[in-house]
Amino acid sequence: MAEPTPQEKKEFQARLESARHKHEQGSWDGSLKVERSGAIGRAWRLSVEIIAAFLVCGGLGWVIDGWLDTKPVFLLVFVVIGMFVGVYNVFKVAKAMNPEDFEE
Amino acid sequence: MAEGQGLHIDPMGQFEIKRLVEMNIGGVDVSFTNSSLFMLIVIATITVFLTWSMRGRAMVPGRMQSMAELSYEFIANMLKENVGSEGRKFFPFIFSIFMFVLFCNLIGMIPYTFTVTSHIVVTFGLALTVFLLVTIVGIMRHGFKFLTLFAPSGVPMFLMPILIPIEVISYFVRPISLSVRLFANMMAGHALLKVFGAFVVGLSWWGGWLPLGFIVGLTGLEFLVAFLQAYVFAILSCLYLNDAINLHH
Numbered sequence: 001m002a003e004p005t006p007q008e009k010k011e012f013q014a015r016l017e018s019a020r021h022k023h024e025q026g027s028w029d030g031s032l033k034v035e036r037s038g039a040i041g042r043a044w045r046l047s048v049e050i051i052a053a054f055l056v057c058g059g060l061g062w063v064i065d066g067w068l069d070t071k072p073v074f075l076l077v078f079v080v081i082g083m084f085v086g087v088y089n090v091f092k093v094a095k096a097m098n099p100e101d102f103e104e
Numbered sequence: 105m106a107e108g109q110g111l112h113i114d115p116m117g118q119f120e121i122k123r124l125v126e127m128n129i130g131g132v133d134v135s136f137t138n139s140s141l142f143m144l145i146v147i148a149t150i151t152v153f154l155t156w157s158m159r160g161r162a163m164v165p166g167r168m169q170s171m172a173e174l175s176y177e178f179i180a181n182m183l184k185e186n187v188g189s190e191g192r193k194f195f196p197f198i199f200s201i202f203m204f205v206l207f208c209n210l211i212g213m214i215p216y217t218f219t220v221t222s223h224i225v226v227t228f229g230l231a232l233t234v235f236l237l238v239t240i241v242g243i244m245r246h247g248f249k250f251l252t253l254f255a256p257s258g259v260p261m262f263l264m265p266i267l268i269p270i271e272v273i274s275y276f277v278r279p280i281s282l283s284v285r286l287f288a289n290m291m292a293g294h295a296l297l298k299v300f301g302a303f304v305v306g307l308s309w310w311g312g313w314l315p316l317g318f319i320v321g322l323t324g325l326e327f328l329v330a331f332l333q334a335y336v337f338a339i340l341s342c343l344y345l346n347d348a349i350n351l352h353h
Contacts, residue, residue, distance in 0.1 A: 040328075041336055044285055052281030057273065085273045089281075092274075096343075 045093055050086035057082030113302040115295040119222055139226070142218045146207045175203065179338065186342040190349050197237065198345075201230060202338040209290060209330035213323070221333075222290040224283055231282035234341045242348030253351060282340055289333050293326045 004012070061078025065071045095102050125136035157168035165173055179199045183191040205221060212219025220226050242250040254271040255264065300322065303315035 041332055044289070044332075044336060045340075048281050048285040048288070049277075052284050053274065053277050055284070056277045056280050081270075081273065085270050085277065088270050089274050089277065 042097060046090050049089040049093060053086035053089060054079065054082045057085060112306075113299055115298040115302075118218075118294060118298060119291065121223075138218045139220055139223065142208070142211065142220050146204060146211055146220065149211065150203050150207050175199075182339060182342055186339065187346045187349060191342065191345060194345055198338055198341055201234070201341060202334055205230070205286065205337050206331065206334035209334055210327075212290065212294065213326060213330060219290050219294055221286055222294055224287040227283035227287040228279065230286075230337075231279040234282065234344065235279040238341075238344045238348045241345070242351075245349060246351060249351070250348070253347060278344060282337065286333050286337055289329050293322070293329055297322055297326065 057078040058075065061075040064074040064078070068074070122138045123135040124138060124141060127134045127136060153168075154172050157172040160166065160169060162169060176199070179202055180192075180195060183195055183198060187194070208220040208226075211217055212222065242253065254268050254275065256267055256271060259267055297319060300315045300319045304312040304319065306312075307315065
């Protein structure tokens with residue numbers, strides 16, 4: 001194989017640059033392409049969001065109750081907060097799934 | 105002899121951890137268990153699958169090489185589409201997690217094997233790794249600006265005191281939701297298979313055909329779940345990474 005001339009090297013460099021540029025450009029248009037998993041994937045994502053918020057907030061309230069010896073005040077408060085957080089998370093996920101439905 | 109003994113169903117027995125080699129370091133039980141054994145098998149299988157299928161390095165890939173290349177491109181595209189070109193650095197991480205979860209789920213489908221991902225400790229460990237990495241990456245890239253992640257944009261000022269705590273809690277809910285999703289799917293599916301398996305045995309040859317049919321269907325569903333949950337785990341890791349790198353939601 002012959003050694004490439006400086007001319008060829010330059011051309012190659014230019015082509016490489018433009019290809020790289022194109023790759024970067026095409027890589028991300030700023031939108032989230034979240035769901036390819038179909039309905040069952042969406043269902044799992046949404047349902048577990050609520051349960052997990054409940055678990056975390058309920059557990060947090062229970063631990064605080066254990067510390068302060070105030071059973072069951074914080075447990076009840078945090079379960080209600082957990083409900084809010086769960087619904088809020090579902091709202092956010094649903095929004096990311098269909099952004100066009102949330103445009104005004 | 106089966107008459108009068110009732111149906112013996114033990115759906116949870118399959119998830120029992122058995123110590124194969126007892127080990128104890130400084131009072132901490134670090135025994136080598138059947139779970140550890142299957143994790144090693146999973147890692148060995150992935151390594152053999154990827155290296156052996158790529159050994160030909162053909163320009164036109166054969167069947168095995170196609171599978172390896174497809175799994176590579178699948179994750180590469182996932183990162184590109186959801187995180188952007190910045191995400192390419194994290195390809196090894198996401199790819200390892202995806203392959204590990206996928207192969208744990210698939211190897212668990214072979215009878216008499218152990219499903220590593222059916223234990224919440226394992227899935228929580230994975231989810232916590234993702235969570236910590238994402239948090240560290242976010243703080244390293246943005247410093248204090250990372251905290252703006254918790255302030256939703258386009259919300260009136262008077263709602264902020266309510267929404268910021270909710271955002272903070274929902275951030276810490278992430279590792280739990282990530283791990284519960286995977287663990288619950290795997291455990292429920294395998295327990296269900298076991299229950300129907302016990303029905304087949306219990307009803308014997310005159311009544312066992314119906315549950316046997318169910319098992320065939322459920323096995324198909326479980327293969328779907330095995331792929332789907334690995335995919336969901338990987339894509340959510342990508343989305344969390346995207347939050348930390350690009351700071352918007």
